[in-house]
Each structure stands twice: as structure tokens, then as C-alpha cells.
Amino acid sequence: MQSAAKTIELEDGWQRIQEEGIDRIIDYLETSNLSNFSKKQYSELYTIVYNMCTQRPPKNYSSQLYDRYSCSIKDYIQNHIRPRIINKSDIGLLTEIQVCWKNQQIMMKWMKNFFQYLDRHHVNQNSLPNLTIRGLSIFYGEVVTQCKSKIISAFIHALELDRNGEHIDRDLLKNVTDIFMKVGTIHKPNDPADFYNFLESSVLESTRNFYEAKSRVWITEDSCPDYLLKVERCLIEEMSRADHCLHPSSGQKIRSVFLDVMINIHETTILEKETGIAYLLNHHKTDDMHRLYRLTSELANGLQPIAQAVTKYIKEQGQGIIKQKLAKIAIDKKESPEDPEFVNAFMNAQEKFKSLISECFQNNSIFQRALNSAFEELVNQKIGKHGFSEILACYADRLLKKSSERLRDEVIEEELKKLLELFEHLADKDVFAEIYKNQLSKRLLNDTSASEDAEKSFISKMKMCCGASYTCKFEGMIMDLHLAQELDQAFKESRPDLPIDFSVQVLTNSHWPYYKNHNVILPVCFSDCIHVFNRYYAANTQHRVLTWTNCLGIVTLTGYFDQGQYDFICSTYQACVLYLFNDKSTYTYTEIKQVMNFDDETCKGVMKTFVFSKNKILEKTGEERKINETDSFSIRSNFKTNQKKVKLPLPSKEENYSREKVSEDRNLAIEAAVVRIMKSRKTIAHSNLVAEVAGMLSVFKPQVRDIKSRIENLISRDYIERDNEDANIYHYKA
Amino acid sequence: MSLNSRQREKLAQFMSITGMQDVPAKKFLTSKNWDLELAVDEFYNSGAQVSRDQPAPTNQKKIDSLFTRYKSSTSAQIEGEGIENFCRDIGIEPMDVVILVISKYFNAATMGIYTKDEFCNGMKALGCDEISKLRQKIPDLRRELNNPQSFKEIYNYVFAFSRDQGVRNLGFETAIALWRLLLGEKYPLVNRWIGFLESRDKKHDISKDTWEMFLDFAIIVEREGLQGYDPSGAWPVLIDDFVEYLNS
Incomplete structure (x- = not known):
């Protein structure tokens, strides 16, 4: 470079920079007419600076130029910016600040172009702030700090005008926000957002104050739905305002403050209004509830009180259904565990609540829990004489057995699904299982099951819910029946020569309910067949014990009367008694009892079906409506009916299930759980043991008292012992 | 050192409980600042009952x-x-x-x-x-009946000693008689316990566990009142029922 040869003195150089550069920029900024810098002019100025900075000391003016750069900027601000804003306020101030900031940026851009060389060497070598930062910090010091609070209050005032519907220039506010963010790098280089926080916190505070005042008025004036509507509208506006005027990070904060003021603080009041949550629930105000959900779901504990109200509502509705049922019981006096209307009402209610929770509360888990806890309470109370388990089991029986009013398969499937949803809430699923088992047995043995597919589908549903151990017996029963049929077929083929048509169902004892077996005396033609089968079975199997459950047998018997012949379909016991009358036409009660080897209960039960039912085959002496031991029975030879086949009523059914059996099973289950835990733990504290046992048993909820008495039992049977020092600790005795 | 009348009374009590001579007995009492209960505890903890450990030679x-x-x-x-x-x-x-x-x-x-x-x-x-x-x-x-430790041993021993042969539990009537005999004076609660047991419909025999735990229960209630009973503790069900009965 040629000019390098000629040394430039400080004042000479600076004069050129001032006149040809700085003054021209200021002129442009003030008047807006600029003949653009040509490349030549610009590079000339750059070269001057370059030269002045690269001359040998003492003619090296780097440091002086850096200082004069700062001074020029300060001068510009003092002469051209300060006066513009000094007496301004509100929107005027904001507008001016915006313009000044823009000018400052332009000023600095050009200045930086001229003085670039300083940044490269002088700034680096001396670890000084670079030109941009230097310029910005002068602006920060001379302008921003001076009128920070004025700007903030102007900003907030503008926001308030906007809230009140006076449209303001939102871009202007956004620009001020940007200035705060940019200047923040000067205020705290490590945390540039900190400076913006001054503005933000003021905005948040003013938002809080503004809506606090609003909410106070609205909460007293408006109904709950109206209030929510207003709140949501304001929220949308407020969010759009934040979006347009503030930094993106502020949106969420504004939202929290807003929801806190409008909803959180007043939540109880809102919910407890006459038009509050109870009203909304009772009047199915789906939209309003969904709105309520939207507004509260973000709050820390916003949903809890609503969920409580929902639980309460569901319980009330459920109790209403139960009350109706109880009223019906009181009127009818007769109480049957079979009440499809009641179960239907409950299932429909459950459906309704489920759709409520999905429509209004987006299936949020808090509300699912609310529904579950309400149903657990509802479903586990006694209703009259019967528990829910019993009522539900009877309903299942009704769906699964053959009947004249048979529903379509899909409907049954649907009903069973709903039933299972209620079933899931039962705390005494073991009672349900016990009844279900008895009923399934009846359906399978009496061939009254409507569809094996439906049976299997229901069993597999229970299995999904309670595990395989819950349903293995049910599955075993169905499996048994198939095997029994095959065996019976094979038997018949091997012995086509039996005197009567004789079928046998061989079942696995442990899968089926217990049936009390009387050692009755069978007619020879029956016992002969039994012997034949016994021999056949023994020859075809190994190590199997066969017991005959005669009380479950079904016999078809032909009777010849004066008026013709009839086929009677009856139980083995009934058939045996009728068979006796082949030998003699009259028997006393005692004779029958003796010949058959019946006990009184069975004997009376069987005899009743002959003399008190619609088809009276026998007539008896003595009291009319009661069977006494002194009565005697004889065939009504003039028996007549217009059916060829007569189905005799079976002796009256016993209870659906035995409570003793259930409690016995429970005791066993508790003891097994205790032993299992003790075996793995060896030593355990009482309270932990009780908790673990309760956790292990899923089919029913054991009472602490029951667990304790089982523990005591195991202590006295020397399975466990107490610790010598601490009686609350148990040891397992192997 | 001369003793005041209250100290003399305590000394006499201590000697009658422990069977000690007055000089060593005084030592126990002064070491526990004349707290009779603490001194007796100390006496039993120290194993001072020599006679029990080494019986006199016999023919x-x-x-x-x-x-x-x-x-x-x-x-x-x-x-x-x-x-x-x-x-x-x-x-x-x-x-x-x-x-x-x-x-x-x-x-x-x-x-x-x-x-x-x-x-x-x-x-x-x-x-x-x-x-x-x-x-x-x-x-x-x-x-020995006054020493809590040996009393407990005797009490627990009595259970097996008193039950009918070949039976796991102690007969109802026997249990009641023994409770009266063993605990009646020391623990007034026993009378209400017996009243409770007799008021029940089913008079079951008493299990070993219930027998042993009842002494613990009586001691706790004597010392702390019914507040000492923790309903969530591992008390036998019969004792839980008793507390319910007392509270109702």
C-alpha cells in the first residue's frame, strides 16, 4: 500500500473520519436522505483507520480511536436521542424508543464498518469489549437505565389499553420486548434474559391485578358456566396478546398467573355454586364440564376437587338405583337374587359414567380412579339379603342359560362385557366364583347352557381379569364334559346290549361343586348297568376311583295309566320312588324312606314333587299341604295330562352357595399366603405380614381380623413363632 | 448414716422382696437414690440371686x-x-x-x-x-413370683403344666382359675378379662399364644393404661375383642 508510507496524524485522520463518515451518518439518520457510501469512500475511511492503527508507536492511534469511537456514540446519543425521549411518556415514549433503537443500530452498523480494524487487533489484544458491545452498553447506560421504569409503565399501560379493547400497535410492544432482550446481554452477559425479567415480572403482576379485579366481580355476578365461558374467552385473548407482545417464554407464565387468579383461587367457590359442578353433572352439561376440565387440568391440584364431586355424584346415582331396589324388596316381600332390571340399571349407569368421563374429562386417570372408587363402594354393599356377587352371578346365569326369550349372540356378548366391568369392582370375587361354579355345573349337567362359545368367552374374560387360577376349574368343567361324552360313546359301542338306554358322564371330582351323596338303594336294572360300567371303566383306566353321584342323574320313565302312557323326565331319586310302585300300589312314608335309605329331608323333598306339583302322579292320605311321617302314598291310576312327555319338577333347590364353604376357602387362602410369605421371609414384622397377605390375595379382601386369627392358628400349629423379645415379630419354623 | 422413716420403710420392703440382709440392701437402694422400683430391677438384673444358680448339696x-x-x-x-x-x-x-x-x-x-x-x-x-x-x-x-422375669417363666410354664393331656389348648375353666390365681392380685384388669370371657357365647379353650400374650397385655395396661395397647400390633384377636369390649 502506497499510503502506508505517509504517516497520518491523529487529528488529521480523525477530522476526515468525522466529516466523511460520522457526520454523514448522523445527517442521514436525522434527515433520511443519504447518498449512499460508495465503495471507494467506505474503503478510504477503513484505510485511514487501518493506517492509524498500524503506524509505529508513538504514532499508533488505536487506543485513541477506540476512545473516540465511544465518544462519538455517546455524543450521538446525547445530542440526538436523549432529547427525543426525554419528555415523552406512554405510547409516545415507546414509539420514540423504537425509532431511536433503530437509528442506533444503523449508526453502529456503519461505525463498525469504518472501525473494523480495531475489533481485529486492538480489542483482541487488550481484551476490551468489541465495538458492538461497546456501542450497545453506551446505549444501555445512557438511555435504557435512565428510563427503564418509564418504559415499563408505558408498556403496561399499553397492555391495559389493549385489554380494554382499545387497539394498540402490538408490533410496537413486541419491538420493545426485543430491545429488552438485546440489551440484556449488556446487563448480565451470562443471563441475558434477566433484564427482560424486569419487564416480565411487572407484566405478570399487572396481569394478576387486572384479572383479580375482574374475577372478584364475575365470581359473584355470574353462574358457573358463564364464569367459565368468560374465563376461557379471556384466556384465549390473553394468550394471543402474550404471543404478539411478549417474548415466547412469557406465554406459559402469563397462562399460569391467569389460571391461578381466575380458577385456582376461586375453584371451591366455582364448584360449589348453585350452578356448580353438581348442577353440571346432574344436568349433563357436557360442554361446560369439558371447559371446566380444560381450565383446571393444568393446575397442580385442580382436578382433585372435581374428581371428588364426580365420585360423589356417581355414588349418589348408584345409591338411587339401590334405593329403588330396596323399596321394591320392601313392597314385594319376596327377595330373589335374580333381578335383571336392577343389574341392567347398574350396567347402564356404568356406561353412562364412562362416556361422561371420556367426553368431559378426556379419560383422565384421576377420573377413572374416581369412577372405580365410587363403584367399588357401590358394588360392595349388601342389598337386602343378597350381595352384589350373588346378584351378578345370577345375571350371568340368566344370560348363559337356555330360555325362551333368547337374546342374539352379539347382544349377549355385549351384556357379558358390561357385566364383567361391574364384576371387576367386586371385593368378594370368590363368592361370585362359588355361585358361578354351581350354576355352571347345573347348566352343563342339565344341558341348559345356551351356547358353549358364550360360556367360553365369559370364562376367558374372567381369566383376563383375575388370572388363570381363578378360572381353571371352570375350564376343567367344560373340558370334562367333552371327555365324558367321548367316553360314553365308546362305552355304548362296546356294550350295545344293556337293558336300558344308559349314559354316563365321568367328571373330575375336584373341578365340580360338592354334591351331597345319599347312599340310596337303586332298582336292580340301574345297579346292573352301574356294575357293567364299573367293570368297563376299571378295564380302561388305571388308578381311578369312580363315585356315583346319583342325586344328579336324569331318568326317562314310562308310566302306564288308565288313560294312557306317559314319559316322565325326572331325577334318579324320583325315578327310584316311582319304580317302587311297580311292586305295590301303596307305600307308607316310612316304608319309602326305609326302602330307599333316604333321610327325612330328601324323602320329603322328593315326595312333595309327586303330590304337590301340577302333575300329581301320586295321591296321599293325611294333611293336605304337608307331608307327615304317617302319610301313605299310592298311584293315581286316573292320572291324565295332554302332554306325552312330562317333566317333573326337581326337588327344591338349595341356597346358591354355602357361606361356610367360602369362608373355609378364604381361611385356607389366607393361611397359604401367610405360609408362603413366611417361607420366603423367615422373619417379618406383624404389620408387614398383614399388608403383604392383603396384597397377595386378589380374589377377595381379607379383614385384618381374619388374617390375625389365621396367624394365631399357625402359631398354635407351630408353623410360626413369635420373637422372644418383640411379640410383633414372627419367625418361620421350618 | 441414719435413715429417715420413709427410707426405713423402703429398706424393709426391699429386703422382703429380695430376701437380702440390710447392709447390702442399703447399698442397692442408695445406688438408685432410694427409688425402690429401680433398685429392685437392678437387683434382679445383677443376678444377685445366688441361691438359684447353685443349689445347696443334697443327700x-x-x-x-x-x-x-x-x-x-x-x-x-x-x-x-x-x-x-x-x-x-x-x-x-x-x-x-x-x-x-x-x-x-x-x-x-x-x-x-x-x-x-x-x-x-x-x-x-x-x-x-x-x-x-x-x-x-x-x-x-x-x-420369685415378684421377679418379672422368673414370674413370666412360671406363668408360661403353667400353661403346659395345666392343660389336659393330649390337648393343644388350655381348658376354659382351668384358664380362668389360673388367671385368678396368678394375676388376680397384681392386675385388677384380670377380673374384667374374666368377666369378658364369661360373657361370650362361645367359650373356647385358650391357646398358648393367647395365654402368653395376655401377661404382656396385662403388664402394659398396668403400666400405661389402655393407651399402651396398639390396635395395629400383633395382639391375639381375643385381646383385640377385649379392648373393644372395654371401650364400648
Whole structure:
């Protein structure tokens, strides 16, 4: 470079920079007419600076130029910016600040172009702030700090005008926000957002104050739905305002403050209004509830009180259904565990609540829990004489057995699904299982099951819910029946020569309910067949014990009367008694009892079906409506009916299930759980043991008292012992 | 050092509980600042009961002849009448609690019977080969009932000793009689306990666990009142029911 040869003195150089550069920029900024810098002019100025900075000391003016750069900027601000804003306020101030900031940026851009060389060497070598930062910090010091609070209050005032519907220039506010963010790098280089926080916190505070005042008025004036509507509208506006005027990070904060003021603080009041949550629930105000959900779901504990109200509502509705049922019981006096209307009402209610929770509360888990806890309470109370388990089991029986009013398969499937949803809430699923088992047995043995597919589908549903151990017996029963049929077929083929048509169902004892077996005396033609089968079975199997459950047998018997012949379909016991009358036409009660080897209960039960039912085959002496031991029975030879086949009523059914059996099973289950835990733990504290046992048993909820008495039992049977020092600790005795 | 009247009274009590002479007894009391209860605890914790650990030497023949004196004429063990005579000779009623302490020394398996082994080993453990020696020892034996630790041992021993042969639990009536006898004076609660048991429809026999836990319960209630009972603790169900009964 040629000019390098000629040394430039400080004042000479600076004069050129001032006149040809700085003054021209200021002129442009003030008047807006600029003949653009040509490349030549610009590079000339750059070269001057370059030269002045690269001359040998003492003619090296780097440091002086850096200082004069700062001074020029300060001068510009003092002469051209300060006066513009000094007496301004509100929107005027904001507008001016915006313009000044823009000018400052332009000023600095050009200045930086001229003085670039300083940044490269002088700034680096001396670890000084670079030109941009230097310029910005002068602006920060001379302008921003001076009128920070004025700007903030102007900003907030503008926001308030906007809230009140006076449209303001939102871009202007956004620009001020940007200035705060940019200047923040000067205020705290490590945390540039900190400076913006001054503005933000003021905005948040003013938002809080503004809506606090609003909410106070609205909460007293408006109904709950109206209030929510207003709140949501304001929220949308407020969010759009934040979006347009503030930094993106502020949106969420504004939202929290807003929801806190409008909803959180007043939540109880809102919910407890006459038009509050109870009203909304009772009047199915789906939209309003969904709105309520939207507004509260973000709050820390916003949903809890609503969920409580929902639980309460569901319980009330459920109790209403139960009350109706109880009223019906009181009127009818007769109480049957079979009440499809009641179960239907409950299932429909459950459906309704489920759709409520999905429509209004987006299936949020808090509300699912609310529904579950309400149903657990509802479903586990006694209703009259019967528990829910019993009522539900009877309903299942009704769906699964053959009947004249048979529903379509899909409907049954649907009903069973709903039933299972209620079933899931039962705390005494073991009672349900016990009844279900008895009923399934009846359906399978009496061939009254409507569809094996439906049976299997229901069993597999229970299995999904309670595990395989819950349903293995049910599955075993169905499996048994198939095997029994095959065996019976094979038997018949091997012995086509039996005197009567004789079928046998061989079942696995442990899968089926217990049936009390009387050692009755069978007619020879029956016992002969039994012997034949016994021999056949023994020859075809190994190590199997066969017991005959005669009380479950079904016999078809032909009777010849004066008026013709009839086929009677009856139980083995009934058939045996009728068979006796082949030998003699009259028997006393005692004779029958003796010949058959019946006990009184069975004997009376069987005899009743002959003399008190619609088809009276026998007539008896003595009291009319009661069977006494002194009565005697004889065939009504003039028996007549217009059916060829007569189905005799079976002796009256016993209870659906035995409570003793259930409690016995429970005791066993508790003891097994205790032993299992003790075996793995060896030593355990009482309270932990009780908790673990309760956790292990899923089919029913054991009472602490029951667990304790089982523990005591195991202590006295020397399975466990107490610790010598601490009686609350148990040891397992192997 | 002269003692004031309250200290003299405490000293006398302490000596009667522990069977100690006054000089060492005073030492125990002064070390515990004349707190009678603490001093007694200290006495038992220190294992000061030398006599129990090392019985006096005895003459086997003398003991054998004593056994023959009380032996039943029809069997090889001491039975009802023999025991009555034995009690009379050592100067106690047959229903005196102290007979349970003696039976414990005998390690007798069944109430109303002392076998030869039980009698002879027991007398040896007591360090007595003459009736007069045993008679002198009765006050010492009685004191063992005041020591919580040995009382508990006796109490627990009584359960197995008193139940009918071949039965796991203690008969209802026997249990009640024994509770009256063993705990009646010390724990007034026992009377309400018995009242409660008798008010129940089903009078089940008492299990070992319930028997043993009831002493713990009586001690706790005596010391802390019913607040000492923790309903979530591992108390037998019968005791839970009793507390419910007391509260209702």
C-alpha cells in the first residue's frame, strides 16, 4: 500500500473520519436522505483507520480511536436521542424508543464498518469489549437505565389499553420486548434474559391485578358456566396478546398467573355454586364440564376437587338405583337374587359414567380412579339379603342359560362385557366364583347352557381379569364334559346290549361343586348297568376311583295309566320312588324312606314333587299341604295330562352357595399366603405380614381380623413363632 | 448414716422382696437414690440371686425316702393324696400359688402328678433333702413370683403344666382359675378379662399364644393404661375383642 508510507496524524485522520463518515451518518439518520457510501469512500475511511492503527508507536492511534469511537456514540446519543425521549411518556415514549433503537443500530452498523480494524487487533489484544458491545452498553447506560421504569409503565399501560379493547400497535410492544432482550446481554452477559425479567415480572403482576379485579366481580355476578365461558374467552385473548407482545417464554407464565387468579383461587367457590359442578353433572352439561376440565387440568391440584364431586355424584346415582331396589324388596316381600332390571340399571349407569368421563374429562386417570372408587363402594354393599356377587352371578346365569326369550349372540356378548366391568369392582370375587361354579355345573349337567362359545368367552374374560387360577376349574368343567361324552360313546359301542338306554358322564371330582351323596338303594336294572360300567371303566383306566353321584342323574320313565302312557323326565331319586310302585300300589312314608335309605329331608323333598306339583302322579292320605311321617302314598291310576312327555319338577333347590364353604376357602387362602410369605421371609414384622397377605390375595379382601386369627392358628400349629423379645415379630419354623 | 422413716420403710420392703440382709440392701437402694422400683430391677438384673444358680448339696438317699413317703400306694408316682400331704407338711394350702413355683422346679409335666424323676431332680435343684429345709425355703420361692422375669417363666410354664393331656389348648375353666390365681392380685384388669370371657357365647379353650400374650397385655395396661395397647400390633384377636369390649 502506497499510503502506508505517509504517516497520518491523529487529528488529521480523525477530522476526515468525522466529516466523511460520522457526520454523514448522523445527517442521514436525522434527515433520511443519504447518498449512499460508495465503495471507494467506505474503503478510504477503513484505510485511514487501518493506517492509524498500524503506524509505529508513538504514532499508533488505536487506543485513541477506540476512545473516540465511544465518544462519538455517546455524543450521538446525547445530542440526538436523549432529547427525543426525554419528555415523552406512554405510547409516545415507546414509539420514540423504537425509532431511536433503530437509528442506533444503523449508526453502529456503519461505525463498525469504518472501525473494523480495531475489533481485529486492538480489542483482541487488550481484551476490551468489541465495538458492538461497546456501542450497545453506551446505549444501555445512557438511555435504557435512565428510563427503564418509564418504559415499563408505558408498556403496561399499553397492555391495559389493549385489554380494554382499545387497539394498540402490538408490533410496537413486541419491538420493545426485543430491545429488552438485546440489551440484556449488556446487563448480565451470562443471563441475558434477566433484564427482560424486569419487564416480565411487572407484566405478570399487572396481569394478576387486572384479572383479580375482574374475577372478584364475575365470581359473584355470574353462574358457573358463564364464569367459565368468560374465563376461557379471556384466556384465549390473553394468550394471543402474550404471543404478539411478549417474548415466547412469557406465554406459559402469563397462562399460569391467569389460571391461578381466575380458577385456582376461586375453584371451591366455582364448584360449589348453585350452578356448580353438581348442577353440571346432574344436568349433563357436557360442554361446560369439558371447559371446566380444560381450565383446571393444568393446575397442580385442580382436578382433585372435581374428581371428588364426580365420585360423589356417581355414588349418589348408584345409591338411587339401590334405593329403588330396596323399596321394591320392601313392597314385594319376596327377595330373589335374580333381578335383571336392577343389574341392567347398574350396567347402564356404568356406561353412562364412562362416556361422561371420556367426553368431559378426556379419560383422565384421576377420573377413572374416581369412577372405580365410587363403584367399588357401590358394588360392595349388601342389598337386602343378597350381595352384589350373588346378584351378578345370577345375571350371568340368566344370560348363559337356555330360555325362551333368547337374546342374539352379539347382544349377549355385549351384556357379558358390561357385566364383567361391574364384576371387576367386586371385593368378594370368590363368592361370585362359588355361585358361578354351581350354576355352571347345573347348566352343563342339565344341558341348559345356551351356547358353549358364550360360556367360553365369559370364562376367558374372567381369566383376563383375575388370572388363570381363578378360572381353571371352570375350564376343567367344560373340558370334562367333552371327555365324558367321548367316553360314553365308546362305552355304548362296546356294550350295545344293556337293558336300558344308559349314559354316563365321568367328571373330575375336584373341578365340580360338592354334591351331597345319599347312599340310596337303586332298582336292580340301574345297579346292573352301574356294575357293567364299573367293570368297563376299571378295564380302561388305571388308578381311578369312580363315585356315583346319583342325586344328579336324569331318568326317562314310562308310566302306564288308565288313560294312557306317559314319559316322565325326572331325577334318579324320583325315578327310584316311582319304580317302587311297580311292586305295590301303596307305600307308607316310612316304608319309602326305609326302602330307599333316604333321610327325612330328601324323602320329603322328593315326595312333595309327586303330590304337590301340577302333575300329581301320586295321591296321599293325611294333611293336605304337608307331608307327615304317617302319610301313605299310592298311584293315581286316573292320572291324565295332554302332554306325552312330562317333566317333573326337581326337588327344591338349595341356597346358591354355602357361606361356610367360602369362608373355609378364604381361611385356607389366607393361611397359604401367610405360609408362603413366611417361607420366603423367615422373619417379618406383624404389620408387614398383614399388608403383604392383603396384597397377595386378589380374589377377595381379607379383614385384618381374619388374617390375625389365621396367624394365631399357625402359631398354635407351630408353623410360626413369635420373637422372644418383640411379640410383633414372627419367625418361620421350618 | 441414719435413715429417715420413709427410707426405713423402703429398706424393709426391699429386703422382703429380695430376701437380702440390710447392709447390702442399703447399698442397692442408695445406688438408685432410694427409688425402690429401680433398685429392685437392678437387683434382679445383677443376678444377685445366688441361691438359684447353685443349689445347696443334697443327700440323694434322703430325697428318695421322702419320695417313698408321699408315693401313691397304687402307682410309682406321687398323686392327689400324696400331694396334699406334701403341701400340709411344708405348711401350704394345696391351692397356694407357690405350689406352681415348686412344680416348676420339679419341671412337672402334668398337674396332680409328680413322677419320681421330677420329684427327685426337683428337690435337688431346690437344694432340699428334708421337709424342714423346703419349708424354710418357701418365702424365697414366693419371692420369685415378684421377679418379672422368673414370674413370666412360671406363668408360661403353667400353661403346659395345666392343660389336659393330649390337648393343644388350655381348658376354659382351668384358664380362668389360673388367671385368678396368678394375676388376680397384681392386675385388677384380670377380673374384667374374666368377666369378658364369661360373657361370650362361645367359650373356647385358650391357646398358648393367647395365654402368653395376655401377661404382656396385662403388664402394659398396668403400666400405661389402655393407651399402651396398639390396635395395629400383633395382639391375639381375643385381646383385640377385649379392648373393644372395654371401650364400648
